[in-house]
Amino acid sequence: MVPMPTSSRPHLRDGDRPRDRAPAAAPGAPPLAHYAPLARLAYLTLPPALGRHRRVLTAHAAVQRAFAAGRSRRLARVPAQRTPVPREPETDVRLDELRVRVLRYALRRDAAARRGPGWLRAGQGLPLVLGLRLATAAGGADELGLERSLARLSAPERAAFALLTEAGLGSARARDLLRRAGVRDPGAALRTAESVATAVPESEALLRSGEFDPTAVQLRPTDLVRRRRRRRAAAALVAAVAAGAVGAGLAVLPDDDGGGRTAGSAREAAVVPAALLDPGRLAQAPPEAWADTARVDFTAWPARGPLTGDDQLLTRALSAWAAPPPETRVTATPGTSAAPPATPPRLLYAGEVSGAAVVMLYEGQRVVRYAESADGAGAPPALDVARVDDADVTTAAAVAVSRGGDGIRYLLAPWVAETATRDLLRPDDPARDLAVTDDGVTDPVPSSPAEGCDTWPALQLRSSTRIVEDHSFLVTDLGDLTPVHLTYTPAPGGDAPARQPREATGGTALTGWARSACRLDGWRGEGVRAVNNWVFAQQKLPEDAGRADWVCSRAATWRGPGQIVVQLQPPARSAATPGRVVAAQSSGEDSAACSRFGQHVLASTDWRAPSGDWYLLAAGSRDVRDLEATGDVTASAEGPTLAKRAEKGVRARVTGRVEGGGSLATGR
Template sequence: MPGPLEQRLSPNPYRNLVLLALVTLSGHRNSPGLLEDAHRLVTGALPRGRRHPRPHEYARVRRRVLRRSLFPRSWHPRGQAGMRVSPVDGTGGEVRALEALEGLDSPARAAYALMRMESLDAQAATALLASVGVREAATAVERAREVPATLRLPDPTVVRVSGRGSLMHRRGLVAAAGVLVLAVAALGLTGAGTSGGTGVTTFTAPPPRLAGAVAPDSWRESFRLDLTAWHPRGEAVGDDALVRRSLAAWTEQEGHVPGRAPSGPALLFAGEVADRDVVLLHDGPRVARYTREGGEELVEVFAEPGNGVANWPALRLADTDAGTHYLLPPWVSEADTAPLGQAGADWSEVGHEDGVTEALPTGEHCGVGPVLRLRAPEVAHGEPYTAIDLGGLDTAHLGYMPPPPAEIRRLGPHEVLAPEQGFDLWGELACAGAPPEGPVRTATAWEFAVQELPGGGEGRWACVRFGAHDGGGLARAVLVAQTDDGTETIVAGEREGGWDCSNLNRQVAAGTWWQDADGRWHYLAAASREVDTITAVGGVEGSGEDGSGFLAVSGPRSDSPPVEEVVLTALDAHGDEMTVLSP
């Protein structure tokens, strides 16, 4: 959980975030293009449409930048194709400026940046690195402290911008970076019949007409309760000029790319939210959000959200200093919210009018939240369901599956309504690594085992599955260790894609090192309910053949866990290998 030091806002937040990304990324490779990657990484980590993080958002954005820089395989740049950002002293200048960090890996470089630029002390830097998945955070900090503090770091906002791109994107890039020196080369405008910066003629499709609006009660007769059943809402639905401008802005932004221009989108919302004009348009499989505040316009395009059998997401309308306003599905008439990270589920009613909620605090617990309890009394069984804001356009369905001896719920996970339904557990799991990049449709905590800890306490093993809109996802095994000294979360491993930790594959195992209060390390492992044997070789030797599915092997007393690789295997009652989630 972010501490007080993590909440302090840097004097120049964008510059510091880009420098944090640049320094950390340089530990992976020393090839040209690092500066551009750092800018794109930070731009993608910022709240949608924001050029700088607000004070209450800074800790969340910094965690996101740190994790993506440390594990670059898990993020994809978000930006305008054709734009190039490079140092003013030529390609590769950013690499030359960081030569003094030669020999340091990415975690150590990140530690140096946190202590040097963010003024975190060694303890705070260690805690922050550990919270985003660095296994030897203390070692990284120690190595970083050996670097002289006199190292002169480059200013990543002194850049050269070149290439072709939309005028809106170039303005946003320059304004976000706070550019001090800007050399502009070959900046061409895209538009109908105009010539681009490289001499290539591009054409923009004309703005489309809106599809016919559905009636307010049409969802009562529709078998598909998705966005096609949402009727237009908002006090500006009849403002033709605003709606036409949103259509034109979307077309101007993407109409020059074949197949990207909107064609007959449906209007979902048009109105004023938090002193800005907001328009939501649906053109399956995409949703566009148009925002106009003052003289600035912004168009953001997202994948359309998925829908469950009896759970439907809320859509993000606007982010403000006070929080986020959401648009509820038309058939949802009851909404409540509860903060993660507190004992018990303290639900409070959410005010909403015509589907638009009041501003709700977001990202206050390890960068995620709030949790919503929504209810559609007239649909299906009318029971409440839970959703969580993970930073995307739409909320993700939040679920929980209890450990043995509880029966497996064939209809799917429980809603996270109370502590016995995983609410308190989710408060811990939310701080065990960031959610994956891209839209997340479901977030389910599958608690597959509960283990007694050496010396006292309880270890709850959970597999957190983030389900993506396209059917993919990420499964992450987490040990939540609860002792008299407090609670600690350790990411034991994760795996992208596949069926792990779902009804299609419940056979999983995981292991990790855990340190007791006396400073001794123990290798702990557990497997799900159908396990027969579990074995560890390599860094430790141990086997459990009693069908309990647990393993606890004592190791040395030291500051850091043993480094020798441990190979874990588990077999079920049929002799088949179970999926092992490893680092």
């Protein structure tokens, strides 16, 4: 893939949080500098059921095997969209390769351990220790609580937790490492890990304690192991009793084994005032407030549903948010805290949907969905948290109240006057009306495909004339609590002012989205708020092969950073033929490209003409001029596009001048 530079301003990556990033080795230094953090990564990923002695040895074996595997190769990187702050890409790449090797080994050992006790009896090439038992340093009650929480997670979830917290990586970079290590669903692992990390804000400091450091161990003779375990068990019991004292004002919740755990422990959220658990204090907007307000968002939603007066259900929902019981499944979109509300939240809905009793709450920056089996015999309760700060008439238009085999049922905003569905891959098909109950709940809408891409459902909504914003807009599901708003920016129109994003309901916008919809799957579960398709250039292809669109798709997340993909869309036989991805944002990095702060874009790729000949194609946005290609091919053009016959896979650097000053360059 090729870079797509924009205006030159320094920026920081989102892939690593600067305050958490592990110090990189000096240029030319041996990778031994990374031994300790890699050993900690392996130790956290391995199952606690191995016992501390074997877990320590296996962690060291994982790192030693990773070092012995040879030098890591240099990976291709897509440069940042603006002039980057100096960094050490070679060291980052080397460390990431070591992390992947360590994770692969640890995940294989976890799988082997779960197959039976035979593996536990085998040495499996572990470092040999005779007459001694190894163990990490004993921690306090907080460390024990975190260890217990991690034991409930799967190995991929523990690996994701370690990458996000101890290693300090961003979710995109962690997802990439997990995928390369063989994790089948890294998104699910990251979502679970992020919910635990949010519930334990001090986890980063705890993970760096001796409790989780296999390079700083205690040595004991083998005949003292049982005595040491008894002391640890007694200490844990004393800590649990002290922390669980009701007289101290902590709520005791049932544990998995029938015992008790405290809502103030490391796993659970902090204790909240009793007023926040009182359903009588839930805020509710007047039924017609949405029609006469300048703030058309979730604050204008009235409380709807037949169970809004069920105080017992509302109390269970509030209590689950304050301190989720062990059986409650808690999920949160990336970058979203699952902590209890600071003030009484707003009630949006309470009713029965698809066999579940559902409560929807809103507290200013987050929407929360609580669901439990209506008859008490179904799946355990679930709590889903999504970030929705600064939502508007389109991004606060719907939330998913039910997700199942029959599809997704949405709760619509009170200002939605018309509701229909359409298939993005069939732009010429008309939208189909969708039934909605009096409480605002839709009939099931098919979810976006997790595999394959034969269809891509979307909701087409029209707002009421009572709020002036009388227009249609599209939203689609990407696996989160709130659907994603789809927009479109048309191609530049000669000397006309720069175009602005608009609703993707017109014929040209729908045609463009038909060729881009399948690319949305790459952003599933990422907390995306809106995706805009910008046709930043159009190019007449050589050999009279028609006209191609150069499209930059930018996904804006609720937490701020954007993700981008650039496609070349030449003429195709099918209206739904996906465009060819020619550039993309590097994993774990933020970029201003294709936003109002990054309106200068340049991209290039090789392209095969109908005759079979290959060409170098390049195109820039409206203010890019005087393109020049150097390298395997030499060519120049005065306008924003360039085409030159070349070999397949041509490697060339294309430079363009930006009107008003500055230049852009992209290389292959």
